Amino acid sequence: MTTAGATGAFISFEGIDGSGKSTQARALAEGLRAAGHRVTLTREPGGAPGAEEIRRLLVSGAAERWSPETEILLFNAARRDHLERTIRPALGRGEIVITDRFVDSTRVYQGAARADLRALADALHDLVIAVEPDLTFVIDMDPGIALARGLARGTGEDRFEDLGLAFQTRLRAGFRDLAEANPARLRLIDGDRPAAAISAEIIAQTQDWLTRRPAS
Ligand code: TMP
DSSP: OBOOOSSOEEEEEEESTTSSHHHHHHHHHHHHHHTTOOEEEEESSOSSHHHHHHHHHHHSSOGGGSOHHHHHHHHHHHHHHHIIIIIHHHHHTTOEEEEEOOHHHIIIIIIIISSSOHHHHHHHHHHHTOOBOSEEEEEEOOHHHHHHHHHHTOOSOOTTGGGOHHHHHHHHHHHHHHHHHOTTTEEEEEOSSOHHHHHHHHHHHHHHHHHHSOOO
């Protein structure tokens, strides 16, 4: 199921920590606004006041603070709030919603890289969220470079980065597998290039997709 109304569209960005997807989500929002679209740019975990409170519980503290099962529940609680308060209202107004992470992060982080819990992640998603993005960009890049970049930011939000290079390597493989299994929705983007080259490609692909997509 997709959420797009007659004019709205739901686009997500995914990738490992430090992959530059937040920069790319921002660049796409600016590019689409410049082309005359109304855009809501948001993020997960977070994107609504309650969901941002849940984010604080998830991204800081010791890596083993939560079990993977508890994480899945917390990410879904945050996502439900985000969906109700931010995503659905913006789509209802006919806007393009761009989110920095959505369910594919749960499928890969909790469902594949941190634990083998894909069935639980999918079952819970179907029960409480039941919405897929219309289009997803996966920024694919070298995990060593991405990890160094992520840790250098020193945000204090590095609970997942603290799991190390082996974890980031499993994440990359998980995102690539997901993109291969869902080629109609997920587009793998080479992130080992200058940011401007990546954003130019993403804006062009999105403009093309917006023109060609079937009316809903
Ligand atoms: P961010 O750094 O992209 O804002 O995301 C915060 C962290 O949360 C990041 O390390 C990825 C992780 N995460 C999950 O593990 N599962 C999820 O479902 C989401 C949305 C994020």
